[in-house]
Amino acid sequence: MAGRRVAPTSFQSAALTVTAADSHRVLLPGGTVVARMPSKKSKKSQESINSRIQLVIKSGRYAMGYKQTLKALRTGDAKLVIISNNCPPLRRSELEYYAMLSKSGVHQFAGDNNLLGTACKKLYRCSVMTVMDAGDSDILETIKA
Amino acid sequence: MSGRVLKNGRIVILLRGRFAGRKAVIVRLYDGGRGDRKFTHALVAGISKNPRKITRAMEKEDAKKGVKHGKVTHRSVVKPFVKHLNVNHFMPTRYVLDVASDLKSTLDDPTLLDAEKLTKAKKAVRAKFEDRYRKLATAGDTDRAKVGAAYFFRKLRF
Secondary structure, eight states: OOOOOOOHHHHHHHHHHOOTTOTTEEEOTTSOEEEOOOOOOOHHHHHHHHHHHHHHHHHSEEEESHHHHHHHHHHTOOSEEEEOTTSOHHHHHHHHHHHHHHTOEEEEOSSOHHHHHHHTTOSSOOSEEEEEEOTTOOHHHHOOO | OOOOSOOTTEEEEEOSSTTTTOEEEEEEEETTOBTTBOSOEEEEEEEEEOOOOOOHHHHHHHHHHTOSSOHHHHHTOOEEEEEEEEGGGEEEEEEEOTTHHHHHHHSOHHHHHOHHHHHHHHHHHHHHHHHHHHTTTOTTSOHHHHHHHHHHHSOOOO
16 A cells, blocks of 8 residues: 655645654654654663553553554543554554544553563563553653653 | 544545445444444445546536536546444544534434435435535635545545
8 A cells, every 4th residue: 555645735844844853753644743763762761661561560551462552542542552663664653643643642662572561571472552541650741752 | 631533524544345445434433332233333424436537627628618517517426335334444544524413414323224215315425525525625614624625535546
């Protein structure tokens, strides 16, 4: 499926806001600009995200997996979507688009699906998960999508 | 912070079935399912055949001939479809069509169950769509409405 042609005006206006410095920004079809930061996270911040995720698992509501995430996004339950770094790019774009529509946050997890599964203290891998209720965790405040 | 994505008026792209690749508007959403369909689904009204391309030369030709229903009218025909769809089988877009709220009253329960009534209702849907298509260039629409309608009638090329 070829990329949709965006109406010229919206594309240009979106392109104009992307400066040379924002080389890591990606223009999604539809004109929205999404920051895809290369994962240059320090070990410390990665650990803190892991601990926040674990706190959500313990005390909050979450869903793991692509299907359940989409379900949550459609109904508006999803507050934050966490995507592993080896999630296929088309699926990633799709999730980011849904998140844009439902005004949920998106977080690029600095690790692949195996690591994300481990971060959730599960014995299986997980490409995408969503936080619906953070519980005691401050993950929603700290991650500004 | 999060909002519902699937609402009346949201333009969606069908991913499955005979009308895969076509654009449609959500008319009604059945959260949790209803009757036989025990899954979240939506009643959508979409475009089966998009209006064809019109050029200025055609308009001039019609004006010259003085025909009431000339080339432009015949090429502005919209063929609609009405369908119940599993929510998993379409992709929502950021566009919204303002005509959808009018369609809600046209496509109510008794109409959908009766084949004859449904044929009549589809004609009404077609009239609504064609009317909206003809009014695309009208000033006075909000930006969002204009962009949404323009997107709806354009064929998705893939």
